[in-house]
Amino acid sequence: MTHGTIVITGASSGLGAEMARQFAALGYDLALCARRTDRLDGLQAEIAAAHPGRRVEIYALDVTDDDAVIAVTKKIAADLGGIDKFVVNAGLGKGAPVGKGSHYANKETLTTNVLGAFVQAEAAMQVFREQKRGHLVIISSVTSVRGFPSSMTAYASSKAAVASMGEGIRSEMMGKPDLDIDVSVICPGYIRSEMNEKVEQKVKFMVDTEPGVRSMVEAIEARKAHAFVPAKPWAALGRVMQVAPLKVVRKLM
Numbered sequence: 001m002t003h004g005t006i007v008i009t010g011a012s013s014g015l016g017a018e019m020a021r022q023f024a025a026l027g028y029d030l031a032l033c034a035r036r037t038d039r040l041d042g043l044q045a046e047i048a049a050a051h052p053g054r055r056v057e058i059y060a061l062d063v064t065d066d067d068a069v070i071a072v073t074k075k076i077a078a079d080l081g082g083i084d085k086f087v088v089n090a091g092l093g094k095g096a097p098v099g100k101g102s103h104y105a106n107k108e109t110l111t112t113n114v115l116g117a118f119v120q121a122e123a124a125m126q127v128f129r130e131q132k133r134g135h136l137v138i139i140s141s142v143t144s145v146r147g148f149p150s151s152m153t154a155y156a157s158s159k160a161a162v163a164s165m166g167e168g169i170r171s172e173m174m175g176k177p178d179l180d181i182d183v184s185v186i187c188p189g190y191i192r193s194e195m196n197e198k199v200e201q202k203v204k205f206m207v208d209t210e211p212g213v214r215s216m217v218e219a220i221e222a223r224k225a226h227a228f229v230p231a232k233p234w235a236a237l238g239r240v241m242q243v244a245p246l247k248v249v250r251k252l253m
C-alpha cells in the first residue's frame with residue numbers, strides 16, 4: 001500500500017538522493033529525475049533492495065529544457081496514476097563576484113535555479129490543477145533571506161526568487177477553495193552534499209546529509225508553508241538574519 005507518489009528532481013546526488021531514500025522508507029512511490037541517469041540507476045537498485053514494495057521510476061531530465069520538463073511531468077503523472085508531491089530540488093551552486101568577467105557562471109545558476117524552478121512549478125501545477133489536489137515543495141535556502149557577497153550573490157538571489165515564487169503560488173491557492181493544493185518553501189541551512197563539499201571548511205553549522213534531510217522531510221510531511229531546517233539553529237538564525245544589519249549577516253554565514 002503506497003503512502004502516495006512523489007517526484008524529486010535533482011535526485012542523482014546530495015539532498016535529492018537522500019530525500020528519495022527517506023520518502024521510500026515512509027512508503028512513497030518515487031519518480032526520480034536528473035541528468036546523470038547512471039546515478040539514478042544505482043539509487044533505484046538500492047531503494048528497491050531496501051524497500052521491495054516500493055515503486056521507483058527514473059527519468060532523464062534537464063530542468064533547463066522547458067519542453068522536456070512539461071513532457072516528463074505529464075509522463076510521470078500517467079505512469080504513476082497521479083502525483084501527490086513534486087519537490088523542486090534540482091539546483092546549482094556556481095557563482096562569481098559581479099563585475100569580474102564571469103557572468104556565465106552566475107547565468108548558469110540563475111537559469112537552472114530560477115527558470116528551471118519556474119518551469120517545474122508550471123509542470124507540477126498543471127497536473128495539480130487537473131487533479132484538484134497536490135503538494136508543491138520548493139527547495140530554497142537560508143540564503144534566500146538576504147543578499148550575499150561574491151560567489152554567493154547569484155545563488156542567494158536565485159533562492160530568494162524561488163521562495164517568492166512559492167509564496168506567490170500559495171497566495172493564489174488561498175483564493176481557490178475548490179483546489180486542495182499546498183505549497184511549502186523549505187529553506188535548508190548547510191547540509192553536506194556535492195554542492196558544498198569543496199567549501200565545507202569555511203561553512204558554519206554544517207550538518208551531515210542524513211539528519212539534515214530528515215529535518216527537510218519532517219517539514220515537508222507537516223506541509224509547512226515555510227520552514228528553516230534544521231530548526232536548530234536556523235529557525236532562530238534565519239529570523240535574525242532577516243532583520244540584522246548587513247555587516248552582522250556577512251559574519252554569520
Ligand SMILES: NC(=O)c1ccc[n+]([C@@H]2O[C@H](COP(=O)([O-])OP(=O)(O)OC[C@H]3O[C@@H](n4cnc5c(N)ncnc54)[C@H](OP(=O)(O)O)[C@@H]3O)[C@@H](O)[C@H]2O)c1
Nearest residue numbers: 010012013014015035036062063090091190191193194195
Ligand atoms: N546542501 C546544502 O547545504 C543546501 C542548502 C540549501 C539549499 N540547498 C538546495 O538543495 C538542492 C539540492 O542541492 P544539493 O546540496 O543536494 O547539491 P548536489 O549534491 O550538487 O545536487 C544537485 C542536484 O541537482 C541536479 N541538477 C543540477 N542541474 C540540473 C539540471 N540542469 N537539470 C536537472 N538536474 C540538475 C543534479 O543532478 P544532475 O547533475 O545529475 O542533473 C543533482 O542531482 C539545491 O536546490 C540546493 O540549492 C542545498
